[in-house]
Amino acid sequence: MTESGSALAETLARDGIEVSHEGAYPIAAPASEAEVVAIVERAARDGLKVLPIGLGTKLDFCRPEAAEGACDLALSMRKLRDVVAYEPGDGTLTARAGARMGELARTVLAGGHRLTPDVPHPDEATLGGVLGASQSGPDRTRFGPVRHHVLGVRVVRSDGTIAKSGGRLVKNVTGFDLHRLYCGSRGTLCVVLEASLRLFAEPEREAALTATYPAARPALEAAEAVRALPIAPLAVTLEGVDEDFRLHVFLAGHSEQVRWEADEVERVLGDAERRDDEGARCHRALVRDLGRRNGRWPAFRMVCLPSQLPSAIDSTRDFAGARGLQPRFLAQPFAGIVDVFLPGDAATEPESFVALASELRDLLAPAEVRLDPLAVPAAVHRALARTNDEGPAARWMTRLRESFDPAGTFASPLFPCRA
Amino acid sequence: MDRRTLDRLASIVGEAGIVADRMRRLAYESDGLTLEREMPELVLLPRDTDETARCMRVLHEAGIPVVPRGAGTGLSGGATPVPGGVTIGTARMRDVLEVNASDRYAIVQAGVVNIAISRACAKHGLFYAPDPSSQKACTIGGNVAENAGGPHCFRYGSTTRHVLGLVIVTAEGEVLDLSHPVADPDGYDLIGLFTGSEGMFGLATEITIQLTPMPAATQTLLAIFPSLDAACESVTDIIAARLEPSAIEILDKLTIQAVEASVFAAGYPTDAEAVLLLDIEGGELEVETTVKGIEPILARHGRLELRSARDAEERERLWAGRKGAFGAMGRIAPDLYVADVVVPRTRLREIVRLATDECTKRGLKMSNVFHAGDGNLHPNISYDRRDPDEVERVLAAGRAIMQACVDVGGSLTGEHGVGLEKQEQMKLLFSPADLAAMDLARVALDPDRRMNPGKMLPLRACMETRTRPIPGGMRAEEARP
Numbered sequence A: 001m002t003e004s005g006s007a008l009a010e011t012l013a014r015d016g017i018e019v020s021h022e023g024a025y026p027i028a029a030p031a032s033e034a035e036v037v038a039i040v041e042r043a044a045r046d047g048l049k050v051l052p053i054g055l056g057t058k059l060d061f062c063r064p065e066a067a068e069g070a071c072d073l074a075l076s077m078r079k080l081r082d083v084v085a086y087e088p089g090d091g092t093l094t095a096r097a098g099a100r101m102g103e104l105a106r107t108v109l110a111g112g113h114r115l116t117p118d119v120p121h122p123d124e125a126t127l128g129g130v131l132g133a134s135q136s137g138p139d140r141t142r143f144g145p146v147r148h149h150v151l152g153v154r155v156v157r158s159d160g161t162i163a164k165s166g167g168r169l170v171k172n173v174t175g176f177d178l179h180r181l182y183c184g185s186r187g188t189l190c191v192v193l194e195a196s197l198r199l200f201a202e203p204e205r206e207a208a209l210t211a212t213y214p215a216a217r218p219a220l221e222a223a224e225a226v227r228a229l230p231i232a233p234l235a236v237t238l239e240g241v242d243e244d245f246r247l248h249v250f251l252a253g254h255s256e257q258v259r260w261e262a263d264e265v266e267r268v269l270g271d272a273e274r275r276d277d278e279g280a281r282c283h284r285a286l287v288r289d290l291g292r293r294n295g296r297w298p299a300f301r302m303v304c305l306p307s308q309l310p311s312a313i314d315s316t317r318d319f320a321g322a323r324g325l326q327p328r329f330l331a332q333p334f335a336g337i338v339d340v341f342l343p344g345d346a347a348t349e350p351e352s353f354v355a356l357a358s359e360l361r362d363l364l365a366p367a368e369v370r371l372d373p374l375a376v377p378a379a380v381h382r383a384l385a386r387t388n389d390e391g392p393a394a395r396w397m398t399r400l401r402e403s404f405d406p407a408g409t410f411a412s413p414l415f416p417c418r419a
Numbered sequence B: 001m002d003r004r005t006l007d008r009l010a011s012i013v014g015e016a017g018i019v020a021d022r023m024r025r026l027a028y029e030s031d032g033l034t035l036e037r038e039m040p041e042l043v044l045l046p047r048d049t050d051e052t053a054r055c056m057r058v059l060h061e062a063g064i065p066v067v068p069r070g071a072g073t074g075l076s077g078g079a080t081p082v083p084g085g086v087t088i089g090t091a092r093m094r095d096v097l098e099v100n101a102s103d104r105y106a107i108v109q110a111g112v113v114n115i116a117i118s119r120a121c122a123k124h125g126l127f128y129a130p131d132p133s134s135q136k137a138c139t140i141g142g143n144v145a146e147n148a149g150g151p152h153c154f155r156y157g158s159t160t161r162h163v164l165g166l167v168i169v170t171a172e173g174e175v176l177d178l179s180h181p182v183a184d185p186d187g188y189d190l191i192g193l194f195t196g197s198e199g200m201f202g203l204a205t206e207i208t209i210q211l212t213p214m215p216a217a218t219q220t221l222l223a224i225f226p227s228l229d230a231a232c233e234s235v236t237d238i239i240a241a242r243l244e245p246s247a248i249e250i251l252d253k254l255t256i257q258a259v260e261a262s263v264f265a266a267g268y269p270t271d272a273e274a275v276l277l278l279d280i281e282g283g284e285l286e287v288e289t290t291v292k293g294i295e296p297i298l299a300r301h302g303r304l305e306l307r308s309a310r311d312a313e314e315r316e317r318l319w320a321g322r323k324g325a326f327g328a329m330g331r332i333a334p335d336l337y338v339a340d341v342v343v344p345r346t347r348l349r350e351i352v353r354l355a356t357d358e359c360t361k362r363g364l365k366m367s368n369v370f371h372a373g374d375g376n377l378h379p380n381i382s383y384d385r386r387d388p389d390e391v392e393r394v395l396a397a398g399r400a401i402m403q404a405c406v407d408v409g410g411s412l413t414g415e416h417g418v419g420l421e422k423q424e425q426m427k428l429l430f431s432p433a434d435l436a437a438m439d440l441a442r443v444a445l446d447p448d449r450r451m452n453p454g455k456m457l458p459l460r461a462c463m464e465t466r467t468r469p470i471p472g473g474m475r476a477e478e479a480r481p
């Protein structure tokens, strides 16, 4: 904990703002927007670094505690959790950043709507955290990434001013889409106070089909066959390890259509286990929650064209296998995203971990497979980030960050691309 | 512009790529918002990214402002030249560079016309979903810059949802290659930020777009209504019932009559007060169920007749009428002011009525054809630009409609952009702090504010100042303190 951080924490506590001291830095939990502004202003004035968080479940993604002095104080939005407006007639929802995704999903379900993204462990994920990390769930197969459905936001900027972008309308091009920029910016540009999302119809019926395969490749071939069908599945997830892979296809929509689609998918998959309605919903939640296993996020995310997925998985499996590791994969084949979980002990030795990560990245690069570090030590983050440091794209990002946060008040030192 | 700069530019783009003589430059004086006109100092038509970047570097050194231009169909003055500025058009960047059917994307040059993309990938059973009514003319670069919409964006979303990659030439002439299509950006979402930035962050030379599989089934319905109110209320109820057709469009009587008297005649009944045109797409059973859900709503609101297109040909005719509606309006008066506002979909009827009243009381002829499903209204005012008094009344009605939309939680534009037209109204919707945040993004990416200056952000609110004088003077409003 930095000295200045604890001094700030003390001052805030004196001002009646709740501050806790659980981890590497104090966590302030403001109870109002005015308190959020006060914290940011104060930190900016004292030259301190604040990390905006929700419940802190995705801190692995940027690991500030590992970067010495990178964060003086975390600002948790967890207390600002109300629904500002649910407009069933217009299919939109506006909520404060600390609202739990699970709670929001239940709120809109009452009006016949569904919320996307359906993230793992939705009762522990806040809206602000999901947007900041640009997290998606398996339903990305149908709905695409969350940034497509954020209609507008209100934020606190690094100088303490409140600014909005977009609005609460399903269609709107007035002004720059700063809300898209904030999505996935991991708290480096602003603190999100509230956001509006577009909603979808809660389906009449759901179905889930699961088939088992001895390797990733045949499972992905089956996924490709599903993709060729004239249907739009809600989610298609591949998961597995070693010689045990499962492909899950989730369908949702009008009853008759879903029944027909399930027959079609069953025909393509051959020997598949089929679940309907409540069974399908439960199974969907189960598969969704695999995104965070035993409280841990995946070590890496591979991002590539869907057609590159089989070789990306095979190469990673062989590469890790040669080092005595058995990675577990969780993929969204239609989106070209694969999360890689490494066995717990792989992460213990930072130095060899850095070497492993760098080699793996170099191995995948020629096929244009990008390796993003998630839950890995800061050293690995840094090792993988360095290559992105050059070029006009990195310059634009740097300039944006400097423009929005000239004093460097917002901490997330490992993002977007500098060590 | 000095001789040396001109020569350097000419040597980059060659004779075919430079428009210097006055008569030819006249064609670039305005975009679809013909109320605003300005003669560009020079027009450049580079052939590719490299030529564009080299031109931009020369212009950067000379401190000359740049206005990107696609087909010039924009309706908010986004492509209106700026005094002393150079317009860079994409008319010679018309190649489809790659169609990848297995990964469902295409890479095209910025000057490719929207509809050409769907044509290029039709043989793979794929199409490019955003379908602005101007799709036979407008370019994909212009679509990206405006985040264009279209009837079927109700289901598929506006342009931003379909852009997977970009090659951008920055104000300084650097090339930002973000063309490789992957699910998530590496760092900030620069592509999402660029989309809808109205030519103010740089010039896109190549676009990677997502292709969508053609739906298994489509049904097109035409519901005929005895009143515009009833058509609007039906839409509000369809949305509230969470039914998801792919397009929901309304045309009112004046529009129907103009369409039917034009080459776009679609067989709409000319005595109807309004028609509702719907496309329902998806799996066959899904389409069937959605239609079953929609029918009683239409009946409840007193639809007089419900027609269903029998085949692809009839379907195409019905849509050609809708997409040709703006063009057909030329029969009513020489000029058309196309307003473009958005309201919550629970307030459709109320604002359509209000817009009608605002025009009636000013003695203006107004017609409606709009993306009702998205709450995106287009009150279209027919006028004659040679009549200054009428022009004044048109603008006043436009302002009143925008204000009314903002008052009910709506917005200034759903797809045409802010450009010059709505720049001042930005202050109705956004506080100085909101606008300042937008300006932060702008100065980060174009520190000299040379890309499409004097557009979108109201000048006084964000205290736009130029770091360098613009050769040839400024717009009158820009000179204001």
Ligand SMILES: Cc1cc2nc3c(=O)[nH]c(=O)nc-3n(C[C@H](O)[C@H](O)[C@H](O)COP(=O)(O)OP(=O)(O)OC[C@H]3O[C@@H](n4cnc5c(N)ncnc54)[C@H](O)[C@@H]3O)c2cc1C
Pocket (backbone or CB within 6 Å): B031, B032, B067, B068, B069, B070, B071, B072, B073, B074, B075, B077, B078, B079, B090, B110, B131, B132, B133, B134, B137, B138, B139, B140, B141, B142, B143, B144, B145, B146, B147, B148, B149, B150, B151, B198, B199, B200, B202, B203, B204, B205, B326, B327, B415, B416, B452
């Ligand atoms: C009859 C008619 C119907 C229309 N219907 C619709 C509709 O349904 N939906 C809709 O959204 N719009 C519609 N429009 C408006 C217009 O067609 C769209 O805004 C379209 O996207 C503009 O494309 P363009 O190529 O003509 O661009 P232009 O008008 O040339 O330019 C528009 C803006 O984009 C910028 N720009 C152009 N190319 C680039 C580039 N390569 N890089 C960076 N900036 C660039 C320009 O500077 C300008 O600010 C309609 C217009 C007409 C005339």
